[in-house]
Amino acid sequence: MGRPIASASRKPRTQGRNRRQESKSMRSFVRALVLGALMTTVAHAQTTAPAISFADLLGEMIHRDSVARWPEPAYRSAQFSSYDRAAQDPNTDWFANGDFNQFLRTETNGGRQEWVLMDHVGPGAVVRIWSANPPEACNLRFYFDGAAEPGWTVDFQGLTGGEGPVAGPLSGVRARGWNSYLPIPYAKGLKITTDKDGFYYQVGYRAYEPGTAVESFTPELLSTNRTMIGGVQYALMHPRSPSVAQTIGLSGALEPGAQRAWDLPAGSHALRELILRVNAPTSLEGLDLERALRSVIVRFWFDGEETVWVPLTDFFGSGVGLHPHQDWWRAVDDVGIMRSWWPMPYARRARFALLNLGDQPVQLSGALGIGDWSWDQRSMHFRANWHWTGELPSRPMIDYNYLTAQGRGVVVGDTLAIYNPVTAWWGEGDEKIFVDGEDFPSTFGTGTEDYYGYAWCTPEVFISPFHSQPRVDGPGNRGHTTNSRVRMLDAMPFKTQMQFDMELWHWAEVDVDFASTVYWYGIPGVRHNRRAQPDGAVAILRAPPPPLVIEGLSEAGDVLGAHTEGIELEHQTTGGYEGQWSKDDQTLFHGQKIGDYLELNVPGPEAGQHRLTLYAAKSWDYGIVRISVNGATVIDELDLWSEPVVATGPIDLGLHAPVDGKYVVRIEVVGKNENSRGTGSYFGVDGVAVTAP
Known part of the structure; x- marks a missing residue:
């Protein structure tokens, strides 16, 4: 983001020099940080490797050359997630979509009920945590190396929202997805729990080969490595062109x-x-x-x-x-x-x-x-x-x-x-990554947008170092x-085979x-x-067809009038049903009971009678309605229930003259179809068209 320039020229020149000196100092620090990461990598490769530390992983995160050599020490990448456990194999609910609130088990620890997200035995490191909806006031607890007590307790939203142990870009909310790329190493094993349930999650980790020496994370490392963390954050946000010969x-x-x-x-x-x-x-x-x-x-x-x-x-x-x-x-x-x-x-x-x-x-x-x-x-x-x-x-x-x-x-x-070609969500599918001949994927995701670090199908542009x-x-x-x-850090090595699939759901x-x-x-x-x-x-690039536009239609959302107090009026896009509603949207009336109503103040010509035509929808929780124009009933009962969602098409309301330059079209719930679900009092309105008689 550009810096405001309105008063920049009025600042003392020494401030400009200080900023340049600070910027130069930070660049020098980052160069030293990368060199240190390189030396650490060489040391691991050429000698009996010292234990992998939190600082080593931070350095590796910005050491570009590390990805072009087979990792040493070797590791495999895998993931714990809330994927639907009904998905057993390609012949058993393989595209099951209940990826919410799935855990390894529940436990009672210290008198608390806890839900277990991850439990890995052996040396490793957590390299990515994602959630669509981490609960408020919910703690993640990290039990290192078989310990009965957590070695680190941290607020879930703080860790993944950029307002906890580290800021962005290592942590942050992007297009409603909560992310943490803070490395969390462990020597013998790690269990992660929460004290609340009700969310989606992914935990990506490295599993090092048995016998690999790893120094387990402690929260004190965040303060002792504060300068290095800042240097890594800066480097990720300001990638430099490499030196070339x-x-x-x-x-x-x-x-x-x-x-x-x-x-x-x-x-x-x-x-x-x-x-x-x-x-x-x-x-x-x-x-x-x-x-x-x-x-x-x-x-x-x-x-x-x-x-x-x-x-x-x-x-x-x-x-x-x-x-x-x-x-x-x-x-x-x-x-x-x-x-x-x-x-x-x-x-x-x-x-x-x-x-x-x-x-x-x-x-x-x-x-x-x-x-x-x-x-x-x-x-x-x-x-x-x-x-x-x-x-x-x-x-x-x-x-x-x-x-x-x-x-x-x-x-x-x-x-x-x-x-x-439609507004409906395309990315419900999970990633399934099989490594080295696995029968079941060691990485099984919870949704395509979750894999890419955002959530809830959010159509929002975002940019960050890793997604x-x-x-x-x-x-x-x-x-x-x-x-x-x-x-x-979440690179995925394979020794013999890699199969990388993404569901089209x-x-x-x-x-x-x-x-x-x-x-x-x-x-x-x-x-x-x-x-x-x-x-x-060279294929022709497709473009969506233009949305349906109904001539003379006043969109319901543009002419809302009086309605039952407390009733929600929702602007609803008609994703998956393109071409059936004008501009591919409607107003959804969340009716609760018989007598609930909505009025539309439809603009009319100065004088004379014109034909009014209502365009609406039918659905599985809609009611039976009465329709009046300027206080006169024109349809006693119109049943808007249908199991499949469909457009009504044009509904003729007859010829009417405007009153004070408008038509007041009232839609009132008067009954419920026996098959309608929920309150049976909802209805959806596209709009009212005014045309010549």
Whole structure:
């Protein structure tokens, strides 16, 4: 966020120098912090490793090179969550959706009832905690290494809301999702409990191999490492371009069907930064422009193997089109300059190319920043794979496979770009990640937005170092949306196999477009199931059809009049039923009993009779209503009950003259259908149209 400048020039110059000195000092501190993290990593690798500490994990969080080498000491990533326990296997409630309030067990500790979220035996570290709705005044208790008493008690909302032990970006609420990335190591085991239930949760953790020395977390570490925590927070929010030894400039035109390639220096090196700007013809706009950019393909070959084939805007985490954002690994600024900081090492040779599959020429500029790298047995090649499926039916529900790989590697991030033709929520599906031949996924989630760190289907743009939603068109969840999650401490190693699935679980029965990009590292020769998809890269980008607009309609929400006191009037979007209600919304009247009423003050012409037409809805909890116009009953009983939700279509109210320039249309509950549920006194109104007689 920009700093206000209204009075900045009036401040003494010494303050400006102090700010520059402070900024320079912080940058120097962060450089020292990264160097310290590097030295710690080397020490772990080359000697009998000292115990992994809280400070080690903080340093690793901002040591980019660590992801490009097989982890040492080795660990596996897994997750405890509130996923629906009814999901036993692909043949038994595999898409069950009761992901709320599921725990390992309940216990009584110190006279308190506690709900157990996590119980892991062995050395490890919690690396991520998420919840959609942590209760107020609810404590998380951390029982370290088999202890009968908790070693740390902390407020749940404080830990995940950025107002407790640490602030953002390590903790914070983003699009209604509560997140903590504070590392919490333990030597022999960890149990986490709460003293309240009634919430969704995920706890991601590392499980180190038996015998790995780990220093268990204590709350005192937060104060003794306060300076380091501040440095990590600053580094995450201000990612720096890495130091490079050589730069290769990129410039020129890329005609339709053409490819331009650049060879990197021979020998053992690493690409440390990719900067690109690609301009399409100025005559293009909207989806045509976005399609032209997506038709440009980013390609990399390392040591003779092609490891990257991804459309340009997907590669940089923007999905369809360019949308400003910045995470720990990638950035797109507001003028379209794209940056990538994934380290990409190689032993002998490397090549970078841009391929234009589209029908429009583009102009490109940028640079490749190359640095030193000492290739060893732990070194891995960077890989990125894109998988697109157009017009994918939401029924039957499926596990959409992001990636399946065989061999040894580490998953370090992913981006999902989805087109949804309706406002209804598309992302109820859970991630299911199988590692090294597991029969049941060691990571089983609670919802797609939960995986990406937000909650409640929230169509809100947010940006943070490890997860983001840089695009969401709306209204609701309609149109194009991009979600990203990138990883450091929660990177996912696999020794023999990785299967990364995400359920497609949509509330409506529609066709969506799904495109996933997975970023990962693998040893030379690792295999996977993703191949180039040129047809997908140039596919026509869909746009939702325009909403239904009824001629002459006064929307109910715009003409509300008197109504029964205390009754809730809800503006309701009609997600999943697009094209049936004007502008895809209605006013929902939460009636409680016979006699409850709503009046609409519909504007009318100055004189003369006109035809009034009511547009409403029918549903499973709606009542029987009487309708009057200007005090005269026009319909004695209109039954609005229906098991499936449907639009009524036009309901003729007859010819009427306005009184004082308006028509007062009164809808009053007079009965209940025997099949109606709840109070049986609800009704929904789209509006009233006034047309010529």
